[in-house]
Amino acid sequence: APNKKLLVLPGDGIGPEVMREAGRIVGWLSRRRGISFDISEDLVGGASIDVHGVPIRDEVIAQAREADAVLFGAVGGPKWAGVGFDVRPEVAILRLRQELGLFANLRPAIVLDPLIDSSTLKADIVRGLDIMIVRETVGGIYFGEPRGIEDMPDGGRRGVNTEIYTTFEIERVARVAFDLARKREGRVCSVEKSNVMESGLLWRQVVTELQAREYRDVQLSHMLADNCAMQLVRNPRQFDVIVTGNLFGDMLSDLSAMLTGSLGMLPSATLGTRDAQGRRPALYEPIHGSAPDIAGTGQANPLAQILSLAMLLRYSFSMDAEADLIERACTNVLASGLRTADIMSAGKAKVGTGVMGEAVLREL
Amino acid sequence: APNKKLLVLPGDGIGPEVMREAGRIVGWLSRRRGISFDISEDLVGGASIDVHGVPIRDEVIAQAREADAVLFGAVGGPKWAGVGFDVRPEVAILRLRQELGLFANLRPAIVLDPLIDSSTLKADIVRGLDIMIVRETVGGIYFGEPRGIEDMPDGGRRGVNTEIYTTFEIERVARVAFDLARKREGRVCSVEKSNVMESGLLWRQVVTELQAREYRDVQLSHMLADNCAMQLVRNPRQFDVIVTGNLFGDMLSDLSAMLTGSLGMLPSATLGTRDAQGRRPALYEPIHGSAPDIAGTGQANPLAQILSLAMLLRYSFSMDAEADLIERACTNVLASGLRTADIMSAGKAKVGTGVMGEAVLREL
Ligand SMILES: CC(C)[C@H](C(=O)O)[C@@H](O)C(=O)O
Ligand SMILES: CC(C)[C@H](C(=O)O)[C@@H](O)C(=O)O
Numbered sequence: 001a002p003n004k005k006l007l008v009l010p011g012d013g014i015g016p017e018v019m020r021e022a023g024r025i026v027g028w029l030s031r032r033r034g035i036s037f038d039i040s041e042d043l044v045g046g047a048s049i050d051v052h053g054v055p056i057r058d059e060v061i062a063q064a065r066e067a068d069a070v071l072f073g074a075v076g077g078p079k080w081a082g083v084g085f086d087v088r089p090e091v092a093i094l095r096l097r098q099e100l101g102l103f104a105n106l107r108p109a110i111v112l113d114p115l116i117d118s119s120t121l122k123a124d125i126v127r128g129l130d131i132m133i134v135r136e137t138v139g140g141i142y143f144g145e146p147r148g149i150e151d152m153p154d155g156g157r158r159g160v161n162t163e164i165y166t167t168f169e170i171e172r173v174a175r176v177a178f179d180l181a182r183k184r185e186g187r188v189c190s191v192e193k194s195n196v197m198e199s200g201l202l203w204r205q206v207v208t209e210l211q212a213r214e215y216r217d218v219q220l221s222h223m224l225a226d227n228c229a230m231q232l233v234r235n236p237r238q239f240d241v242i243v244t245g246n247l248f249g250d251m252l253s254d255l256s257a258m259l260t261g262s263l264g265m266l267p268s269a270t271l272g273t274r275d276a277q278g279r280r281p282a283l284y285e286p287i288h289g290s291a292p293d294i295a296g297t298g299q300a301n302p303l304a305q306i307l308s309l310a311m312l313l314r315y316s317f318s319m320d321a322e323a324d325l326i327e328r329a330c331t332n333v334l335a336s337g338l339r340t341a342d343i344m345s346a347g348k349a350k351v352g353t354g355v356m357g358e359a360v361l362r363e364l
Numbered sequence: 365a366p367n368k369k370l371l372v373l374p375g376d377g378i379g380p381e382v383m384r385e386a387g388r389i390v391g392w393l394s395r396r397r398g399i400s401f402d403i404s405e406d407l408v409g410g411a412s413i414d415v416h417g418v419p420i421r422d423e424v425i426a427q428a429r430e431a432d433a434v435l436f437g438a439v440g441g442p443k444w445a446g447v448g449f450d451v452r453p454e455v456a457i458l459r460l461r462q463e464l465g466l467f468a469n470l471r472p473a474i475v476l477d478p479l480i481d482s483s484t485l486k487a488d489i490v491r492g493l494d495i496m497i498v499r500e501t502v503g504g505i506y507f508g509e510p511r512g513i514e515d516m517p518d519g520g521r522r523g524v525n526t527e528i529y530t531t532f533e534i535e536r537v538a539r540v541a542f543d544l545a546r547k548r549e550g551r552v553c554s555v556e557k558s559n560v561m562e563s564g565l566l567w568r569q570v571v572t573e574l575q576a577r578e579y580r581d582v583q584l585s586h587m588l589a590d591n592c593a594m595q596l597v598r599n600p601r602q603f604d605v606i607v608t609g610n611l612f613g614d615m616l617s618d619l620s621a622m623l624t625g626s627l628g629m630l631p632s633a634t635l636g637t638r639d640a641q642g643r644r645p646a647l648y649e650p651i652h653g654s655a656p657d658i659a660g661t662g663q664a665n666p667l668a669q670i671l672s673l674a675m676l677l678r679y680s681f682s683m684d685a686e687a688d689l690i691e692r693a694c695t696n697v698l699a700s701g702l703r704t705a706d707i708m709s710a711g712k713a714k715v716g717t718g719v720m721g722e723a724v725l726r727e728l
Contacts (some may be wrong), residue, residue: 159566258382
């Protein structure tokens with residue numbers, strides 16, 4: 001088999017620190033599991049702005065396109081708060097999504113038993129929580145035109161953004177959700193604001209028709225986005241897979257993540273369309289962001305980055321055995337009582353980034 | 365003083381049931397506090413669709429315009445799920461907001477000590493919670509043009525909505541938030557997605573400039589909407605007043621409400637602009653909706669509707685004494701152990717709508 005091409009983009013803040021630990025797991029994969037990688041690494045986000053003046057270079061986009069998978073850290077921080085709207089660090093991730101066609105963001109929200117007390121919700125509400133949010137990521141109001149800020153005759157200004165969803169875009173992401181549901185509990189909840197937005201009304205119709213045509217074995221329900229935010233707090237375990245647009249997905253996936261109380265544990269995948277050769281562009285990243293407040297202190301939790309690597313193995317390389325091993329190693333390390341600061345609780349052993357990464361490696 | 369003109373719109377589902385209890389409090393206000401009301405009542409929502417074919421008649425809009433305040437129940441239900449997009453029950457509330465210029469929706473989220481266990485969040489996280497969300501309600505993506513669903517050349521369809529915010533609209537709602545903060549803890553958090561939406565970027569700039577010009581005594585912070593959803597779950601008491609646009613406000617205010625675990629307790633106000641005569645259009649409604657599943661069973665909690673009346677007295681008539689009395693009566697009734705089904709907990713006395721309303725009246 002040809003070497004697996006990985007592009008590693010550590011980014012800013014704690015990104016490089018947690019990526020180092022994921023890198024050690026990559027080392028283990030090649031040494032012990034005989035998987036050969038071609039790894040390239042580059043700057044992204046603020047780190048790229050500092051050196052190149054832009055959050056991501058065209059060459060890096062091109063490399064990402066060539067890669068079998070991208071492993072991403074995190075971008076942003078107060079240092080770059082003042083840069084222009086067009087070159088802010090987030091543009092790196094937006095461009096990667098857009099130019100690689102990474103339209104489906106998979107955001108698991110899982111509560112592991114040893115971490116149940118990290119949640120601000122009562123244990124009875126979140127015990128065993130396991131939901132998957134599928135968020136559309138290359139359409140909707142994030143990219144719709146017209147957009148911008150313009151001067152008005154009265155001396156004021158107006159800011160405009162446009163939400164657009166097409167049948168094609170809705171079907172494509174809904175398929176991802178239905179396919180995932182088939183491997184889980186077989187239930188999809190589609191979320192929009194069809195009571196006030198026509199784009200949401202179309203969303204509901206298209207998802208309904210697709211289910212009737214191709215996914216009769218999957219149970220489909222619909223929920224308004226405001227109600228979904230409430231239901232996630234009231235009884236999150238009612239959900240299996242949630243599918244929704246870019247903007248609602250942004251909020252609902254972060255909300256779901258916070259229900260677990262352990263953001264430092266949660267990976268994500270963003271997937272594109274499989275081409276004729278069977279290659280599918282894909283990017284994997286922890287959801288926690290660059291956490292500038294603890295960057296450089298060695299406190300960051302590397303598990304979300306390591307679990308992002310596990311997702312990469314599972315979704316891009318179908319290496320379920322290796323993904324399982326890594327996921328189990330992480331759970332075992334937690335069960336043994338090790339905790340980074342973000343998930344620390346009474347009676348546990350507080351460790352830093354390196355010790356946690358080392359422990360996972362030893363467990364493997 | 366001239367009689368106070370009240371328009372009462374009970375609506376659908378449990379709306380009429382809880383409105384009956386609020387009506388008894390209105391009776392008490394005139395008998396015991398010497399406040400004279402001119403009250404008119406009309407159909408709205410599904411009830412109006414059934415009789416008139418539209419969710420609200422122009423005459424009712426005109427009456428609402430004439431009134432000193434509108435007391436609203438709730439609209440909607442499965443019975444009207446199939447009506448067209450233009451005549452669905454929600455249009456009643458959207459038209460009232462739009463045509464009366466009710467631009468500022470005030471959504472308190474308060475945890476009363478006797479109900480602290482109703483929350484799915486740990487008591488330590490929500491004890492004493494008292495936040496106020498100010499949501500813009502006549503602009504943004506709810507009303508922006510172009511909008512609609514159109515056929516595309518490829519045979520598919522596309523749904524379009526437009527988010528627009530002007531300097532004027534942002535300043536006007538931000539002023540409401542800053543003014544409220546002055547009577548509270550003096551802190552406003554402004555919420556948008558300025559990292560991906562220009563309308564959010566303008567929002568942030570305008571709020572920042574307004575604070576610098578007119579509200580230097582109020583502390584202003586900014587938060588992205590996805591982070592705000594997380595922070596509300598992580599540590600909701602960090603907030604005093606939150607100000608945000610129509611769509612984010614819809615989700616964040618419902619999320620905040622659910623943090624309390626007692627939706628049946630929460631009132632809301634939606635306010636317009638004071639005219640030259642000092643009159644300000646205003647609508648007051650419980651946040652719970654029409655709850656078709658329990659309509660007609662006599663189980664509904666009337667307290668949110670009664671507390672909406674208290675808000676009406678406070679904001680539209682500056683009758684703080686009466687508002688205080690009613691609010692205190694509600695708290696006392698809860699302290700005495702009465703509970704409707706929605707907030708029932710072990711060791712309390714479960715009562716229906718009428719008994720609860722009666723108890724508040726007796727307490728007064
Ligand atoms: C970085 C930012 C543009 C991004 C978004 O809003 O999509 C982030 O919040 C996310 O969810 O990945
Ligand atoms: C009824 C509906 C149009 C409305 C909205 O989305 O604004 C409701 O959810 C609300 O929050 O008042």
